[in-house]
Ligand SMILES: Nc1ncnc2c1ncn2[C@@H]1O[C@H](COP(=O)(O)OP(=O)(O)OP(=O)(O)O)[C@@H](O)[C@H]1O
């Protein structure tokens with residue numbers, strides 16, 4: 700069905716809307732691998748940071764399996780760290796799969812509001828949200844292409860709805 704598997708790496712601050720975007724990718728038949736879900740599977744809950752190394756290993760294994768079966772995959776994580784992006788790019792490269800960076804953006808105050816509206820165990824400290832937001836905001840297309848992405852797409856999550864919608 701899919702002659703060439705592609706890897707989409709989501710990049711966005713906490714609360715930017717990555718998992719919402721990922722759901723629409725899943726509806727298109729793309730296998731979504733979520734780092735938060737992997738933390739819940741390998742650790743105690745979605746926000747269990749101690750489970751991060753195990754969660755990355757879990758996602759890497761499933762990425763490998765999907766690409767081996769030529770199934771397109773999207774990775775739902777913040778993607779804020781270069782070394783994490785490079786890890787997915789390397790795995791994609793091993794399968795000859797082109798990778799797309801999908802940068803998901805919302806204004807910082809919207810990300811902070813969404814973060815504050817979440818259950819306690821999913822709260823990310825505000826300074827961490829702010830730092831990641833700034834890091835990602837500074838990521839240019841050229842830098843992502845230099846890392847190895849074949850293309851860079853950017854999506855902004857809708858402002859009018861965002862501002863009045865605290866629902867998870
Ligand atoms: N386009 C949108 N319009 C309105 N609300 C949105 C939109 N995108 C996301 N939201 C809302 O914002 C909140 C956070 O979205 P989401 O869970 O997708 O963020 P995330 O980037 O996956 O965050 P995290 O990094 O913490 O997993 C949710 O309550 C979601 O319903």
Ligand SMILES: [Mg+2]
Pocket residue numbers: 717718719735775
């Ligand atoms: Mg999410």
